[in-house]
Amino acid sequence: MIEYYEQLMQEEQEAVTEVIQLLYRQTFLLERKFDKRAGRLSFVKEYRTCSKHLEFLKEYFKVAGVTLYENAHMGLIYIQGENLWGEKLPRLATIYLLVLKLIYDEQMAEVSSSSHIVTTMGAVNGKAGDFRVLKGLPSPTEMRKTISLLKKYQIIEPLDVLEELNEHTRLIIYPCINAVLMGDDIRELLNTFNEEENIGDESAIQGHLEDMPE
Structure with a gap:
């Protein structure tokens, strides 16, 4: 070697x-x-x-x-590897990660010729709303912070200026998302956030993400 x-x-x-x-x-x-x-x-x-x-x-x-x-x-x-450790994700970042994976899989099933998928903030929040995992629309500051975190992990790439973030802001979803959530039942995991006892509790999902390396 x-x-x-x-x-x-x-x-x-x-x-x-x-x-x-x-x-x-x-x-x-x-x-x-x-x-x-x-x-x-x-x-x-x-x-x-x-x-x-x-x-x-x-x-x-x-x-x-x-x-x-x-x-x-x-x-x-x-x-x-088991010795690779990453940081715990905040609740909103975890929800967005799961929703993005769901959107990615749905669009890939329709357009299999590309490994990169483009979506919007409106679609992400709308999908989260369908699962009733958000009490209300997050603040622009909270959304920008979360998008920046997921960009750091190369999960997404904003195509528009984050300072002007709105429902029309476009996001590329990179195929890295498959390595982070490979094999998980995304819909089932999202449903755990809809249970009253899990409101505000990150532990229901982070057990599936704690091995996500930095």
Whole structure:
């Protein structure tokens, strides 16, 4: 494994090191992310580096008890492991995460040619309202804070200015959401928020998310 790395040119070694640090820091690598200046999805160079050296990187992370996965169809590379810990999500962020996954799955079933889905804040709050998991519409400040948090985890990418956030604000839902909530029954989890004894209680859902790495 070390021999493979040492045979690389210095520039390539630095690129591989950067990818390792990036995966530990943000968990996911997307093949394409939205470039606001270009106004379109653009390829991510770190993803290409990771894909090129995938077998070496799998062995590297394996030593640390971490598994490296690639989903070429979704354009996603990510790590998972029991020793990777993330922060607890606030109630609204957890609700939005589940709703976004539901919207993502519904739209993917209709348009399977793309791994990226676009929705709006109005659709997200409307879907949450359908499940009666919000007492009322969150304040603009609370919504902006929550959207910023989910953007940090590369779950979504706002296409419009957050300072002007409203029901028409567009959001790209990245395929990272599949790695966070893979295999969960989203509707059932959302229904737990509709039970009176769980109002204001995050514990009903966070057991499913506590292994979400930072």
